[in-house]
Every structure is written in C-alpha cells, then in structure tokens.
Amino acid sequence: MSLPPRTAVLIVGAGPSGLAAALSLNHRGVNDIVIVDAILAGENSSRAMVIQAATLEALNSVGCLDKLLPIGEKAQALFMNHGSSYLISTDFSLLAPYTKYPFGLVLPQTATEAVMLEKLDHLGIKVWRPFKVVSLMPSQDTEEQMFDVRFESGEIVKAKYVIGADGANSVVRQEAGIAFKDPNGDEKHDYGNLSQIILGDVSLTSPPQLAARFSITSYDGNFTLMAPFPASTSPDTSRTVYRFASSVPAEDGTAPHAPNIEYLQSLMDRCGPHSLSSDPAINPHPTRIEKVYWSSRYRTRSAVAERYFTHKLDGGVILLIGDAAHIHSPIGGQGMSLGIRDAISLGPVLKAHIGSTAEGTASDKLFEDWAASRRKRALSVVALTKQAMGIINAQRKMWAPLVWCTYAVLRFVGRFTFFKRMLAYRLSGLAEI
Numbered sequence: 001m002s003l004p005p006r007t008a009v010l011i012v013g014a015g016p017s018g019l020a021a022a023l024s025l026n027h028r029g030v031n032d033i034v035i036v037d038a039i040l041a042g043e044n045s046s047r048a049m050v051i052q053a054a055t056l057e058a059l060n061s062v063g064c065l066d067k068l069l070p071i072g073e074k075a076q077a078l079f080m081n082h083g084s085s086y087l088i089s090t091d092f093s094l095l096a097p098y099t100k101y102p103f104g105l106v107l108p109q110t111a112t113e114a115v116m117l118e119k120l121d122h123l124g125i126k127v128w129r130p131f132k133v134v135s136l137m138p139s140q141d142t143e144e145q146m147f148d149v150r151f152e153s154g155e156i157v158k159a160k161y162v163i164g165a166d167g168a169n170s171v172v173r174q175e176a177g178i179a180f181k182d183p184n185g186d187e188k189h190d191y192g193n194l195s196q197i198i199l200g201d202v203s204l205t206s207p208p209q210l211a212a213r214f215s216i217t218s219y220d221g222n223f224t225l226m227a228p229f230p231a232s233t234s235p236d237t238s239r240t241v242y243r244f245a246s247s248v249p250a251e252d253g254t255a256p257h258a259p260n261i262e263y264l265q266s267l268m269d270r271c272g273p274h275s276l277s278s279d280p281a282i283n284p285h286p287t288r289i290e291k292v293y294w295s296s297r298y299r300t301r302s303a304v305a306e307r308y309f310t311h312k313l314d315g316g317v318i319l320l321i322g323d324a325a326h327i328h329s330p331i332g333g334q335g336m337s338l339g340i341r342d343a344i345s346l347g348p349v350l351k352a353h354i355g356s357t358a359e360g361t362a363s364d365k366l367f368e369d370w371a372a373s374r375r376k377r378a379l380s381v382v383a384l385t386k387q388a389m390g391i392i393n394a395q396r397k398m399w400a401p402l403v404w405c406t407y408a409v410l411r412f413v414g415r416f417t418f419f420k421r422m423l424a425y426r427l428s429g430l431a432e433i
C-alpha cells in the first residue's frame with residue numbers, strides 16, 4: 001500500500017517514543033499525522049524492563065495506563081549490592097505524597113509498545129510499515145514551508161513537521177545536521193566492563209535465592225541484574241522467565257550479537273552474586289540456565305543532540321525525541337521513560353504551534369522552550385547514569401581502601417529515609433529539573 005502523499009506531522013519511528021508522540025498528538029486533537037517505521041511490528045528489540053513513575057503519570061494523561069498497570073509488576077524497591085553484601089537501596093513507596101504511582105512498573109518493552117499500538121489502532125491511527133526514511137529535503141513545489149521526506153521505496157511524503165523518533169542512529173537527526181555528542185566531551189571515554197551490556201531472557205533450573213526481587217549486583221567492576229517477567233508478559237507461561245542483564249568483562253573482547261547459553265552462564269557465574277552461581281562449591285543452591293528465549297548485546301554510549309528543534313534551510317520544522325535525542329547507559333532504566341515523556345510533552349506544544357500558525361502568530365519560541373527543557377532533563381539523566389557507572393567502575397579504577405571507604409559512606413547514608421526518598425525521586429523522573 002502506498003504512503004499518503006502529504007501530512008501535517010510525520011513521525012519517523014514507531015518505537016515507544018514515536019508511538020507515545022502519536023498518542024499525545026491525537027489526545028490534543030491533532031489527527032493529520034502519519035507514523036512510519038522501517039521494520040515490521042514486534043521487531044524492535046525489547047530492551048527496557050521498567051517504566052518510571054513520572055512516565056506512568058504521562059501515559060495516564062493520554063489514556064494509556066489502564067491496560068499497562070494490570071500486566072506489569074509494581075516494583076517497590078531496587079537494591080544495589082556489592083558482591084553478596086548490601087550497598088544501597090531505594091524505596092519507591094516513599095514517593096506516595098508526590099505521585100499516584102509510587103513504584104516502577106516492570107514489564108518488557110515489547111508489551112509496552114503492544115499496548116500503545118493497540119490504543120492507536122483503536123483510535124484509527126495506523127503505523128505504516130516497513131517504510132524507511134532515507135532523506136529530507138525542503139519542498140520546492142509548495143507554498144508552505146514543508147519537507148519532502150524520501151523513503152527507501154522511492155515514495156515521497158510532504159510534511160510540515162517531522163518528528164525524529166528513529167532511535168540512536170536517527171536519519172532525521174543526521175539529515176538535519178544536528179550533532180550528537182557526549183555532553184562532557186568524553187567521546188572516547190573508557191567505560192571499562194560497562195562498555196558492553198548483554199541481555200538474555202532465560203529460564204533457570206531452580207529459582208535463585210536472591211535477597212530481593214529486583215537487585216543490581218556489582219562485583220569487580222561488573223554488574224548483573226536478574227528480574228522476573230510478570231506472568232502475563234512472559235514468553236513462556238509454563239515457567240518463570242527472567243531478564244538477565246550483565247556487563248561484559250573487558251578482557252572477554254566483543255560479545256556475540258546473540259549470546260548463547262554457555263556465554264550467558266559464564267557471565268552469570270563470573271559477574272553475578274554467589275546466589276546465581278552454578279558452582280555448588282560457592283552456592284549451596286546452585287542454579288543453571290535451562291533455556292534462552294532471546295538475547296542481545298548493546299554498546300554503552302552517552303550522547304545528547306545539540307538541538308532538539310530546527311528548521312532545515314526553508315523546510316518545515318524538525319523535532320527530535322527519545323533515543324534520537326539522547327542515549328546513555330541503561331543502568332537505572334531511564335531511556336524509554338525519558339523518551340516517552342519527551343513525546344507526550346511535545347503534543348500540546350505542537351498543537352499550540354499549529355494553532356498559532358493558523359492565526360499568523362506562530363513563534364519558534366514554543367519549540368525552543370520545549371527543546372531547552374527536554375534537553376536539560378536528558379543532561380540530568382546522562383549525569384545520573386554516569387554517576388551510577390562511576391560507583392561500579394570505582395572497583396576497577398580506585399585504590400581498594402578508597403573504594404571500601406566510599407562504599408561505607410554509601411551504606412551509611414543509604415540507611416536514612418531521606419536518602420532513599422531522594423534516590424527514588426531522582427530515578428522516578430519526578431525530580432526532573
């Protein structure tokens with residue numbers, strides 16, 4: 001089927017950010033939108049496993065939370081351990097005075113996307129697939145300032161507003177000539193063992209004896225996380241499936257694209273807590289990976305787009321959201337949540353711009369203010385994830401007694417409610433400054 005030749009708003013990318021943008025625009029009464037994606041439904045890789053409180057608020061504001069809440073698991077706390085000993089934890093229930101959703105909602109990204117897709121479908125908005133954008137040029141044959149957006153299929157769609165929600169390698173961002181750089185100039189920063197992260201959805205021979213349901217364990221400059229899938233989103237209803245995440249020791253070299261059972265087992269034994277080990281000599285309740293349902297590898301990079309909003313030559317307006325605008329380490333589970341909030345906050349701004357254009361009073365200031373505030377938030381999240389990586393990396397980089405002192409301080413301050421609340425507030429996105 002051919003793409004519509006013309007639209008007011010073209011959303012490039014139907015990952016969580018693009019889908020949320022379509023929902024937000026529709027909620028504001030902007031219906032002249034086309035949303036496209038280069039790949040078929042369900043092929044976007046399922047990276048995110050948690051939605052933060054501020055994002056739950058945002059999703060609720062566009063009527064998309066009622067279907068998500070029942071299928072996710074409400075995580076009240078996230079623990080961080082050093083080896084087998086407790087380091088710090090956060091308690092999301094302390095957010096009760098500030099939000100209706102004092103928890104992190106645990107569910108796979110695929111389930112979040114599926115719910116948003118279903119909602120769009122219900123609203124009569126279809127995602128056009130597989131249509132890959134290859135270039136953007138100002139239209140020469142229209143009176144209005146518009147873009148000719150060219151697709152790999154050879155088709156062209158004219159659009160006044162182009163929203164780049166096309167992920168970290170965004171073609172929209174590149175076509176707009178917007179730089180995408182580490183905000184601290186650390187382009188060549190060595191993240192050590194945290195340079196690569198693997199994810200594996202696995203079942204185990206016996207349930208692990210973990211002290212907490214959701215905990216990150218750091219050990220010798222590595223980290224692992226084991227989170228059970230909520231039953232209704234599990235790839236296998238006959239047993240518990242866990243999302244296993246691990247860093248990759250630098251000396252192991254490049255991880256395979258789709259790590260197999262032996263590779264994942266080796267990481268679990270070497271980088272995980274003793275309670276995940278398959279070795280009976282160190283774990284009285286040894287467990288092994290039984291089956292791998294899906295696995296993948298990711299590289300860590302921190303980058304923020306120089307601008308989230310621009311005109312290109314005399315074309316229309318280009319706006320960036322989600323991973324197209326910012327990426328960072330997945331530690332802390334922030335990226336998708338931030339992208340969804342970019343998208344949902346853009347809806348009213350774009351609606352106001354369309355309205356003011358019709359009245360002849362359109363001003364870029366609307367977009368400039370939105371872009372400045374969203375960019376500030378991304379910088380704050382990048383800083384947060386760098387701090388978290390710093391805590392883990394300290395084990396490799398710092399003099400051992402200094403590491404122990406740092407951890408002793410963390411353990412001490414982590415006992416106070418105000419600290420747990422501060423951490424929960426920061427992770428939840430409610431603290432966006």
Ligand SMILES: Cc1cc2nc3c(=O)[nH]c(=O)nc-3n(C[C@H](O)[C@H](O)[C@H](O)COP(=O)(O)OP(=O)(O)OC[C@H]3O[C@@H](n4cnc5c(N)ncnc54)[C@H](O)[C@@H]3O)c2cc1C
Pocket residue numbers: 012013014015016017018036037038039044046047048049050051109131132133134165166167168170171197198199298321322323324330332333334335336337338339
């Ligand atoms: C290991 C790992 C764990 C993570 N865990 C979490 C977590 O727990 N919580 C959290 O909030 N975040 C997490 N994240 C981050 C999260 O996965 C991303 O931030 C999120 O997927 C970004 O969504 P997006 O829609 O902006 O981009 P994407 O999900 O990358 O979607 C972009 C879409 O654009 C399409 N596209 C690309 N190019 C084109 C083109 N030229 N034309 C048309 N379509 C195009 C793609 O096919 C894709 O569907 C994690 C990331 C990693 C790597």
